[in-house]
Amino acid sequence: MLADVTALALIAVSVRFALAVxxxxxxxxxxxxxVQTAGDDLAAGLxxxxxxxxxxxxxxxxxxxxLQSAADAGTGISDAGQSLTDLVGRVAALTALGLxxxxxxxxxxxxxxxxxxxxxxxxxxxRLLDAPGGSDLLALRALTGPMGDLAAVPAPPGGLADAWRRGDRQVISDLSGVALRRAGLRP
Structure with a gap:
């Protein structure tokens, strides 16, 4: 879950950064x-x-x-300002999209x-847990994995491996719970 939240947070941060850019x-x-406003004002005045x-x-x-020719030039200035504004808008949108x-x-x-x-x-x-004998296999997996996780399982007389070999249901259940937790699942 931490990786999922981190991935979502990174995506959110990158979107915010792209919008800031x-x-x-x-x-x-x-x-x-x-320039567009000045061109429009000049054209209107002329x-x-x-x-x-x-x-x-x-x-x-x-x-x-x-005076009409000069007004047309003012309209040209206004159009140039509009073109510049449109170009900057396209560059900003494409940059944000690319980011x-x-x-x-x-x-x-x-x-x-x-x-x-x-x-x-x-x-x-x-699926292994739900299959016949699956909890036995998960218990075996717990026994063959890192020893530190086994400290949470109460060891009966003779040890965990001996209890597993004898088919002790409580030990098998506890060991399969260890294997599930290692896999990131709830027992």
Whole structure:
């Protein structure tokens, strides 16, 4: 369970980090938004000036043309600012997606194979316990494993191995419980 919680925590941390990187990159879009706003304001002001100049008798049409051309240039500046903002947004999204994908893939590559092995091994152990004579085999496995785990089993006269050979049900049950705990399962 600790490995599962650790894997989930690492994935959560990597997602939060990727979102923080996304937000940091999006700060670079600020100048693009300012250029877009300045271009829009310039275009609107020059169009207004062109409209006002067009009302001047006799020369209004001549005055409006250069002001309209300048307004079109302001629109071009605004479009460039919008393009910059869009580009920064795409880079931020792709960077965050790449960070999330990479970190989740690494965590899964490190966590999933041992987890799948444990699931397979615990399934086999449970089926063995349910099979006829399975608790005897698990007790034998406990006897052949590390000795430190056997300290929790009360030793009858003659020792644990002798009690197992005699078929002592309590000792076999206690030893199979040791084997289950070693496998990460509850007896």
């Amino acid at each position: 996304h937000d940091a990159i999006m700060l670079l879009a600020g100048p693009g938004r300012k 169009e207004g000036a062109g409209d006002a100049a067009s009302r001047v008798p006799l020369v209004g049409g001549f005055l409006k043309k250069p 999330i994908t990479t970190s989740v893939a690494v965590v899964l590559a490190l966590w999933l194979p041992p987890r799948l092995r444990w699931i397979r091994r615990s399934g086999i152990t449970r």
